[in-house]
């Protein structure tokens with residue numbers, strides 16, 4: 565709900581086309597139609613309030629969106645709206661919302677049949693105890709259950725899990741890039757130093773690095789002459805040992821071995837849960 569202030573006092577309108585568009589400075593964009601009283605108010609005062617409705621505010625949202633301030637003084641309707649005092653602007657905020665943001669107008673632009681208004685947030689409050697009201701296909705909803713991500717679970721040894729947990733450095737997901745080289749029903753692996761674990765050749769690229777370029781560099785560095793395909797395969801896994809887990813992404817490329825070296829071994833993939841999931 566966007567609150568604004570005009571010569572006849574404050575007003576509120578409902579808007580679904582509202583979103584945060586910058587962190588620093590914090591900016592919020594809203595798209596409102598030219599006929600609204602809200603736009604006229606904001607053009608005059610250069611400020612507005614963004615009040616993110618909570619699940620108990622369907623009546624307020626319907627009224628703020630169903631009537632114009634030209635037709636009715638919505639904020640004066642008995643027992644619907646309560647106010648929170650603003651800190652940095654003069655426009656009132658609506659009580660009972662999940663977020664109240666006080667905004668100063670920094671940009672106004674006509675885009676298609678709506679006007680974009682961008683507000684710099686000069687004060688913001690968040691009420692953790694309330695959940696936002698969701699508007700979808702003309703109806704109101706509450707927040708639903710968490711959607712579990714589609715990751716394949718792989719049971720691995722304690723050592724293997726420990727190994728990946730160590731390289732994860734407590735990251736929620738480890739992002740690896742690796743190469744699958746198969747020959748005569750066997751797969752190329754290298755031994756991870758300091759452990760007896762065999763794994764396909766893989767590495768963790770730094771953020772922003774191109775995954776395939778990083779893999780090629782890594783293979784060169786390791787002394788492996790492998791020709792890498794250019795079609796990535798994505799495997800999203802949860803490594804599990806008892807209750808211990810580690811989420812891991814593998815971007816994989818098929819590879820062709822050019823020359824055997826000392827670091828290589830060939831293994832039957834069937835003997836290893838993780839490797840057989842990767843290929």
Ligand SMILES: Cc1cc2nc3c(=O)[nH]c(=O)nc-3n(C[C@H](O)[C@H](O)[C@H](O)COP(=O)(O)O)c2cc1C
Nearest residue numbers: 577578579580581596597600601602629631632633
């Ligand atoms: C759920 C809902 C979402 C709405 N979203 C928008 C929106 O994003 N932009 C807009 O211009 N109008 C939107 N409206 C319509 C305005 O709220 C409506 O035109 C209102 O009467 C304008 O009030 P005002 O003239 O007092 O400013 C929405 C209405 C509802 C019910």
